[in-house]
Amino acid sequence: METANRVKRVVAETLRIDPERVTDESRFVEDLGAESVQSIELVAAFEEEFDIDMDEEAALQVKSVSDAVKFIEKYL
Numbered sequence: 001m002e003t004a005n006r007v008k009r010v011v012a013e014t015l016r017i018d019p020e021r022v023t024d025e026s027r028f029v030e031d032l033g034a035e036s037v038q039s040i041e042l043v044a045a046f047e048e049e050f051d052i053d054m055d056e057e058a059a060l061q062v063k064s065v066s067d068a069v070k071f072i073e074k075y076l
Contacts, residue, residue, distance in 0.1 A: 011065060015042075017032060043059045
């Protein structure tokens with residue numbers, strides 16, 4: 001499964017929202033309603049899904065699905 005699809009699945013599962021709502025352009029807070037604690041959960045979920053260790057400070061600056069894909073791909 002390509003990175004973008006995996007990211008979208010993790011986002012939908014972590015935020016407990018319909019996967020159809022998660023697009024490349026979706027912003028975590030503004031479009032998907034993520035709260036700050038969920039942002040931390042997302043970082044942890046991405047680390048688990050991709051078996052990577054991300055810089056949490058930098059990861060929390062990622063604001064959209066497409067940015068998350070680019071950010072994660074730097075670690076793969």
